[in-house]
Amino acid sequence: MTPVTFLPQLNALAGGLFLLCTFGMVATRQVQGCMRFFIWQSIFLAASAFLLGLHPVVWDLIGVAAINLINKPILIPWLLRKTVPGEVYTRREIDQVLNIPTSLLVSLGLAIAAYLITSPWLRIPAGPSVGVNLPIGLAAILLGAYTLTVRREAVPQLLGLLSMENGAFFTSIAIAPTLHLFIELVVAFDVLIAVFVIGVLTRAMQEHIGTTNVGSLATLKEEPRP
């Protein structure tokens, strides 16, 4: 009963909690709550990368874990705090497009769909944890896209996008463990720039309009004819 035998179960546990955090991002009302679930999701992604890189020691995966641990839980929230004004974080989103129990059921359907879609691919013999990471990563991608559509505030929509990226990484750390460090560095910088741009746009929106409720800013208003 060496600790090595625990590693697949611990990785599966990190995957389960990762999936739970993704559900939490769909279902929480507060913007700050969404941010906290995103932070924990990134920490579990880093944990899974670390655990996968431990047993046949793959330094690329441990590097991926370290970069993710610095980038997503620490740098991105800091950057968002700097660019987006503080009062956006005190918001609760009372209305989403669907109400929360319906959203939860739809997200559950999406997670089951992710498991069903990936089940033919899992018959190909691959690494030991592909059976865990692949479906959960695909579920996080689908749920991130769902968060993007269902939420009306700007910052949770951004976090949905980042959750899609987290999901894509969660899948690829199991499938392609060695080609990774370079791509991770590139994507990490890209994500930081994307967050910065969207943060500055959100600040501009808050200053000009007073609200960041982009879901209701969907139609143009015409000036009345004189």
Place this chain on the structure above:
Amino acid sequence: MLVRIVYNLVQVAVVMTFSPLLAGVINRLKEVVQSKRGPSIFQPYRDIWKLFNKDQVFSEYSSWIFRFTPYLAFVAPIFVTLLIPVLTNYPLFFAFMGDMLGGGFVLALAGFFATLAAVDTANPYGPMGASRTRLVGFLAEPVFMIVFFTVSFVAGSTIPYIVQEQWVKPFSNFFEPAHVLIILAFFILILAEGGRIPVDNPSGHFELAMIDESKGLEYSGPAAALMKWGGEMKLFVLICILLNVLVTPWGLAQTTAPSAVLLAIPAILFKIFLFVLVLVVVESSLAKLRLFRISEFLGAAFIISVAAMISWLFAF
């Protein structure tokens, strides 16, 4: 054979004796966390004794349901105690009489009659609390079902003794995501069914806001004592199921020697005390949810339990 019947009865005696103590310890710890002194931990015993010595008054608008319910509410947790592992590792005499699903249904039967009895009098607050209890109850039912089904999938059986043996057989199974998520979902279920914060305030006496306390609103004398004691036993039984089957299936008596069974009694009390610490921290740090947010809370529990099931089913 006789030994197993005796141990089954010892189990029932343990549950009956120590469930008011559980309620007393929870109340005392909640007050201590708020820097108050709190009542003595033996206060629920004195309350039950006092109520047994008082007169009984029944409303003239009530029917046989009102008179029958306290006995059912007292006996239903005792039935479930016969089925679950409280002290021993091996199945006792009545263990195969019903499985966990049957135990859940027996508790639901008692809840159903308690709801009917709350509607039975002409008190306006009774039906209001009863309809809210049914709301919480039917939102908690799918979570119960999925939790029991997942646990039975893993262990290959629905009898709690067999589940308890199989669940942490290789210790690495403890970290399975199905296991951890099931524990989380069942904990939320205990909060809902036991009428704890964030679902309900167990120490509130404001009838407009009562959810689970409304079942005991109109009772007096021995009937009130039976309802109170039955509620405390239901919480004890649910915690025993959580601890002995799911979280810590250790510390139970392995042999039929009387000393082993007697040693299992402080073991289960210690495990319940640790759980009470977690429960008090959760209760003291959350606020009671608004009524229609309870469906979101229990919906989240449903999601957690289904995620546990699909992470087990599709992983193999």
